[in-house]
Amino acid sequence: MAESKYYVVKQKAVPEVLLKVVEAKRLLESGKARTVHDAAAQVGISRSSFYKYQDDIFPFHDDARGRTVTVLLQMEDVPGLLASVLRRVAESRVNVLTIHQTIPVNGVAMLTLSIEVLPGAEDVSAMLDKIEHLDGVHDLKILARE
Template sequence: MADHVNYYIIKKRALPEVFLKVVEAKHLIEKEKAMTIQDAVDAVGISRSSFYKYKDCIFPFYEHTRGSVITVAMKIDDEPGVLASVINAIAAFKANILTIHQSIPINGVADISLSVEILPNTGEVQELINEIETFEGIHQIKILARE
């Protein structure tokens, strides 16, 4: 018989301090990819054994668990590699593509809309847009919405 897992939502002030420090250490490790577990536990003041004991059992609850979303509209040439260069640039900025919609090209130009998730480690959005504008085959790009 498989173990049944139960989850509870508990106010932060009711949690033992060690749980909060484990969450903080996990956050430090996530943000500083080069940071070691030892560095993280030293920074928050807990032992490695406490970290390992609770690390898979406690997670912060977020309204927006990942990041914000932008919607981008573009007019691009319907040629091999143009859309791929846009997708590669988004990946290089560590953003996540949620949706891609492309119209049927008219006179060799396609309308594209992208929903892009902006994550905590994503580069500066305006720099990404500026870079994509310089690509050959891009006629227009603009941010339509930010959520």
């Protein structure tokens, strides 16, 4: 089997230096820092760390537009929870391609949701965060990005 070139990981699993590189890039893009030196100093990393990782890390939403994202949710079988999940999806203006929910076992169901991230869609990572924090959602995993 061929090795993957890209991985999707949650923020808590990413080393601090990489998160600081993302923040430095945001400062440069927003104009809050004029130079790499300024941005690196503001976030507390060296310029060499910035240059070493700048092309290797980016927020999930920066690369999601025009793609299909499939997520797996483990959620309680309670009335209205699926509707709340789909409401978050609709609010983000992404297109639902497929949806499959298993029959609940011990009050917990698995939901597989494939969405198409259209131009003009809102930040997908923010949408996933909102879904993950709904009462009754136990876990959310990104299965695939195409």
